Amino acid sequence: MAIIESIPNVSEGRRPDVVERFADVIRKTSGVRLLDYSSDASHNRSVFTLVGDYEPLKLATLALFKEAAAAIDLRTHTGEHPRLGAVDVVPFVPIEGATMEDCVRLAKDAGAAVASQFGIPVFLYEEASANPLRKNLEDIRRGEFEGLAAKMSSKDWAPDFGPGQPHPSAGASVIGARMPLIAYNINLNTDRVEVAKKIAAAIRHSSGGLRYVKAMGIKLEDRNLAQVSMNLTNYQKTPIFRIFEIVKREAERYGVSVLESEIVGLVPSAALIDAAGFYLQLERFGSEQVLENKLRGS
Amino acid sequence: MAIIESIPNVSEGRRPDVVERFADVIRKTSGVRLLDYSSDASHNRSVFTLVGDYEPLKLATLALFKEAAAAIDLRTHTGEHPRLGAVDVVPFVPIEGATMEDCVRLAKDAGAAVASQFGIPVFLYEEASANPLRKNLEDIRRGEFEGLAAKMSSKDWAPDFGPGQPHPSAGASVIGARMPLIAYNINLNTDRVEVAKKIAAAIRHSSGGLRYVKAMGIKLEDRNLAQVSMNLTNYQKTPIFRIFEIVKREAERYGVSVLESEIVGLVPSAALIDAAGFYLQLERFGSEQVLENKLRGS
Numbered sequence: 001m002a003i004i005e006s007i008p009n010v011s012e013g014r015r016p017d018v019v020e021r022f023a024d025v026i027r028k029t030s031g032v033r034l035l036d037y038s039s040d041a042s043h044n045r046s047v048f049t050l051v052g053d054y055e056p057l058k059l060a061t062l063a064l065f066k067e068a069a070a071a072i073d074l075r076t077h078t079g080e081h082p083r084l085g086a087v088d089v090v091p092f093v094p095i096e097g098a099t100m101e102d103c104v105r106l107a108k109d110a111g112a113a114v115a116s117q118f119g120i121p122v123f124l125y126e127e128a129s130a131n132p133l134r135k136n137l138e139d140i141r142r143g144e145f146e147g148l149a150a151k152m153s154s155k156d157w158a159p160d161f162g163p164g165q166p167h168p169s170a171g172a173s174v175i176g177a178r179m180p181l182i183a184y185n186i187n188l189n190t191d192r193v194e195v196a197k198k199i200a201a202a203i204r205h206s207s208g209g210l211r212y213v214k215a216m217g218i219k220l221e222d223r224n225l226a227q228v229s230m231n232l233t234n235y236q237k238t239p240i241f242r243i244f245e246i247v248k249r250e251a252e253r254y255g256v257s258v259l260e261s262e263i264v265g266l267v268p269s270a271a272l273i274d275a276a277g278f279y280l281q282l283e284r285f286g287s288e289q290v291l292e293n294k295l296r297g298s
Numbered sequence: 299m300a301i302i303e304s305i306p307n308v309s310e311g312r313r314p315d316v317v318e319r320f321a322d323v324i325r326k327t328s329g330v331r332l333l334d335y336s337s338d339a340s341h342n343r344s345v346f347t348l349v350g351d352y353e354p355l356k357l358a359t360l361a362l363f364k365e366a367a368a369a370i371d372l373r374t375h376t377g378e379h380p381r382l383g384a385v386d387v388v389p390f391v392p393i394e395g396a397t398m399e400d401c402v403r404l405a406k407d408a409g410a411a412v413a414s415q416f417g418i419p420v421f422l423y424e425e426a427s428a429n430p431l432r433k434n435l436e437d438i439r440r441g442e443f444e445g446l447a448a449k450m451s452s453k454d455w456a457p458d459f460g461p462g463q464p465h466p467s468a469g470a471s472v473i474g475a476r477m478p479l480i481a482y483n484i485n486l487n488t489d490r491v492e493v494a495k496k497i498a499a500a501i502r503h504s505s506g507g508l509r510y511v512k513a514m515g516i517k518l519e520d521r522n523l524a525q526v527s528m529n530l531t532n533y534q535k536t537p538i539f540r541i542f543e544i545v546k547r548e549a550e551r552y553g554v555s556v557l558e559s560e561i562v563g564l565v566p567s568a569a570l571i572d573a574a575g576f577y578l579q580l581e582r583f584g585s586e587q588v589l590e591n592k593l594r595g596s
Contacts (some may be wrong), residue, residue, distance in 0.1 A: 003593060035592065051593055091480040095589065180589065244578050260581040266589045268566050276570035280542050285560040291393065291478065291564045292590065294333065295301060295349055 002053050002098035004106065005180070006061065009079055009089040010046050010068050013039040018071050019046050020068060025063040031056030044079025045088070051095065054106055061110045062117065065173075069118050073169040074145040084145045085120065085171035089137060092177045095268070103177035108160075111175040115162030118170065121152070122161040125176035129160075137174060145171045160215045179212075182232040182271060183264035184240060186247050190256045193219040196226035199250045201241060203228065210246070212238035225259065235271040241278040299352050299440040300396035302404065303478070304359065307387045308344050308366050311337040316369050317344050329354030343386070344376025352404055359388060359408045360415065365469075367416050372443040382443045383418065383469035387435060390475045393566070401429040401475035406458075409473040413460030416468065419450070419565045420459040420485055423474035427458075435472060443469045477510075480530040480569060481562035482538060484545050488554045491517040494524035497548045497563065501526070501541060508544075510536035523557065533569040539576040 011130050012018050019039050019278055026034045032052035039046040050060060065087050072086035090110070091104040106130035115122050123267030129135045133156070143151045149167045151157045158164055160171060166172050183202050188196055199205045204215035212234035232238060270287065277285055287293055310316050317337050324332045330350035330587050337344040343592035348358060363385050370384035388408070390401040405426035413420050429434045431506050432455070441449045446464045449455045456462055457470065486494055494515030497507045502513035526545055532537060546556050568585065577581055585591055 095593065240574075240578065258579060260579045262580065262582050263587060266587055266592055268589045269571065272571045272574035272588070273567065275578055276538075276576035280538065281556060281558045282560065282571055284560050289561060289564055290570070291566045294564055295331075295393065 002019055002102065003051055003096040004054065004057055004058050004098045004103060005049065005051050005093040005095050006057050007091055007093070008048050008050075008061065008064055008087055009083075010048070010064070010072070011044065011074065011079070011081065011083045011088050012068070012072050013043055013045045014041050021071070022046065022064055022067055023048065025067050026050055026060050029056055029060040029063055032060045040081070042079065043081035044077060045081045055093065058106060058110050058113070060268065062113055063278070065114050065118055069167070069170040071077070071118065074171045075169060077145070078167070082141050082144050083171075084143075084148050085143070085167075085173040087173050088123075088141075090148065090169075090175045091126065091176075092172065093180050094177075095180070098129055100177060100179070107175045107177045111161045111173075114173060114175070115159070116131070118167070119163060120167045120170050121159035121163055121165070121172040123172060123174045124160045125174050126178040128176035131245050140174050148172060167293070179234045179236065180266075180268055182235055182240070182267050184230045184232050184243070184261065185264065186228045186230075186244065186261045187220070187223075187259045188226045188228070188251055189259045190226050190254075191219070191224045192254075193217055193226045195254045195256050196228050199228050199247055200230075202250050203246055210238045210243065213243060235268065235274070239274050240271055240276070241275040244275075278283065299392040300400065301349055302352065302354050302355055302396045302401060303347065303349050303391040303393050305389055305391070305586035306346050306348075306385055307361065307363055307381075308346070308362070308370070308388050309342065309372065309377070309381045309384055310366070310370050311341055311343045311377065312339050319369070320344065320362055320365055321346065324348055324432050326359050327354055327358040327361055330358045338379070339380035340377065342375060343379045343381065352396070352400065355390065356404060356408050360411055363412050363416055363418070367418065367465070369466040372469045373467060375443070377519050380439050380442050380443075381469075382439050382446050383471040384467070385471050386439075386469075387423075388471065388473045389424065390391055390473075392475075392571075393478070398425055398475060398477070400425075405473045406476045409459045409471075412471060412473070413457070416465070417461055418465045419463070419470040421464055421470060421472045422458045423472050424476040426474035446470055477532045477534065478531055478564075478566055480538070480565050482528045482530050482541070482559065483562065484526045484528075484542065484559045485518070485521075485557045486524045486526070486554050487557045488524050488552075489517070489522045490554070491515055491524045493549065493552045493554050494526050495510050496552070497526050497545055500530075500548050501528070501544055508536045508541065510512050511541060516593065531574070533566070537572050537576070538569055539573040542573075 030248040034050050037051040068086040092106050094103050111122040123140050200215035200217040204213050214231040332348050334347040366384040390404050392401050409420040421438050497513040498513035501507040502511050512529040
């Protein structure tokens, strides 16, 4: 059985009874496990984390769209977080026994079904999008629900599936496939935030650094430490150990050492096993040698 | 559900039909999965690898003893490998959701049942043994089946369970609990085997090194390389990264560098994740942050 993760972001975070109904339709989908969900009232948004195989996830996605489209009206929705639809974003993430190609296929399959069943336009993003201008979620969402009708009148913004204008109350949705994100921070043995900012600029993709790194330098006021705070968007292609070693070397340039690093939230075991392999100079090693993989026959 | 591994070693490796019957009684035990088994004719011995929860493993162990005691007669058994019983050794190894204490309890529980159901004396070993003179398998097995009756006549060698003399045809058995073994080698950028031998002597427990390391220096003739070949008997207390770093430092002393390292066979993911944590200086990290653990609710 393949394990795919899906993390739908829904534009409702103030009515707990409504959020609970969304959680319920996910829970009731056979073959799907709801791992976690949380709401933010100021964002007026909830995030669900579910896992399952291809078909069950598709069914859970459609069930969630049905419930959310009935309960949410973007015309009266307010909140700090940018959004353009009732079910705003749905990424599919390959975890185990599934490839990125499987997740791209699932995004297209679910996107087509959402468009045809609910009349909601769907934009594909990240790995599911073939259009380089429409890979980034931020680009697709720019203008938000309020600017969507005007945006979609340009031929650059015809949706991948569904009608050429927004659904009156449910807006549009962004569905795609991506690698698991890793939130990774490196704390420096200094209180000089400018050192962290320079290192962040050196390491992040947007200013010339590694391709799958987003980074910023911040000050941890409570500990009086500078931190390079990062999001790693593809740990296979830009591995953690390379980032760590570059940050360590850049810090030396300023007479600063690395105090520690930290992973916030979840990390796939493979990301850490890759790091062990690098430092231990492991050769002839395969994931089938990891006992847990053998036990589960994967 | 807990996952415990058991690796019974049985004194039969020349009659494939008999070995197949042993495999069958394991396979037929509900809740147990037979991962692997192999026979060595010159050793006249077979090794089975099975996993399951506490009770199913106990039942599989008893079923195997029943079949093996009926099929094997130590009085006519020959083979290169030292042995003192039909089912010679049974280690229980904690893998997931089970502690070493669980495995010690299982070893005692299964040992008592073997003794009472089949009249076979049982010696506890490794973590299951409270007697420091009877922890090592080699010490217990010294003298083999042929010397067992004389050995057991000493009060130092009264068994932990069962009669004070060997079972006439099935001998005695050694049952215990231990950590998973890791077979780990470090290849040096040199053909000087004496460098590998000196490093092995520095790192291994028996000559003053790390507690849970067995090591020897050998020459890989086909690659013309010296190798430090090791068995790691407790990766939690003597972690891989510490061994690697010490070997690297000792090699420097001889002007030699580490070419690569290798893991032979299986390794628990935690052993590699610990190494990643060391090199990445990870703080505030727990195994519950590993995605796969979260997925399986362990």
